[in-house]
Amino acid sequence: MRRQDVAVTVDLAVLTVRDDALAVLMVERGNKPFRGMLALPGGFVEADEDLDDAAARELVEETGIEAAGLHLEQLQAYGEPQRDPRRRTVTICYLALMPDLPLPVAGGDAAASRWMVVDDVLDPATPVAFDHRLILGDAVERARTMLEHRTVGAAFCTEPFAISELRRVYEIVWGRRLDPGNFSRKVTGVDGFLVPTGEHSRDGGRPAALYRRGPAVTLTPPLLRPAR
Amino acid sequence: MRRQDVAVTVDLAVLTVRDDALAVLMVERGNKPFRGMLALPGGFVEADEDLDDAAARELVEETGIEAAGLHLEQLQAYGEPQRDPRRRTVTICYLALMPDLPLPVAGGDAAASRWMVVDDVLDPATPVAFDHRLILGDAVERARTMLEHRTVGAAFCTEPFAISELRRVYEIVWGRRLDPGNFSRKVTGVDGFLVPTGEHSRDGGRPAALYRRGPAVTLTPPLLRPAR
């Protein structure tokens, strides 16, 4: 093997908020190594595609989810020499945030992909292939800090959404309860974060104003998670 | 070429504060492509080494700087298909922060490396190899946000250092003037950031207390850069 010859893959940590828990999209491996174990979706980078494109393509191939309309960005690279027992492999990991949409039925290339509760996958008792548990931990930590400084939390919500849904996202990702009133004031006060639709929800109590994602990207000032 | 065969390199954006400006360590390329142009130091990842180790090794090989005692962490991966005209190459970029120490004299493998003012390298009129100008821009932006949330700013200072030196680091990296009094109160108030040595400087005015880097990693609460 020439020293330059390294296999390069992209792996995806696709997160959503589902049933009051943070969930991650996992596939069951059909081949060795780690056959039958849980793994993050991913695959080899093609010769002529950018890393971002490879991530979007793998997302469609392995899960049927279109990258358009979800938030997808690079997390970091992992290249510990023994991370893949077959050969030297460096993986470029991506983090995706999406609403809790029904998964397309697996067909063709698409492997069996399903939502798993993040805490279960992070539990050392759960068998997970490669270093994917480590990667998922980093992805979740990244998601937590992203919510503090950027408007990406809304990427978890199906439009249109009420502020309480957005607050629930923050509460679940951060694992902290937030004051509804203060949260509402805060997010509506950030210019360009939420665009009111004029519609209102009709559930239990007083109807809540519904919003769509606005053009703003950054939260200034940030929305720092409470110390405890 | 099998689709898995991709060359993997590490590149380094080594930053320091020098002569009242942010500077980056650049090498002059001795080989094609981009012969004679400025580039970030870097090289191929060896078959049996971790990415972090490869970055530390390249730092020593190309610049003679020991990684011990400077801050080195992964920035992100770049893999645009045409970024290297020879063949498909993915680079894992690292960001290093270090004090303004004299560069070891280039010898043996070490190419001619020198400090360049970051703004000059970012100027489109300056010829820079590969996508290294883009990478440097990302590195600087990352450094700016790192200073807000973490204690790594002190990695730019030669120990022991006065608070004014640390403030100067912040001012240069952020491009903003900071109030000396308020800055002093802020950084001394963060537990574990600065450890007083008991010594004092003796320059122009009143002697300043000298400090070393403390064990703290994060700044809580953060030290957010002023809007303008």
Add this chain to the structure above:
DNA sequence: CCAATAGTGTCTTTGAGACAGTATACC
């Protein structure tokens, strides 16, 4: 003395957080 830099005092403003109070739906 003056100039220069270090560091403190203190006031103002901003924003977070607690939490009471009001609004508007469904039963």
Add this chain to the structure above:
DNA sequence: GGTATACTGTCTCAAAGACACTATTGG
């Protein structure tokens, strides 16, 4: 009416920023 959730009012507290003031050195 009661319950549930949405939102607003208001108070308190923490921290940032402006800036005057004092402290300690070298000329």
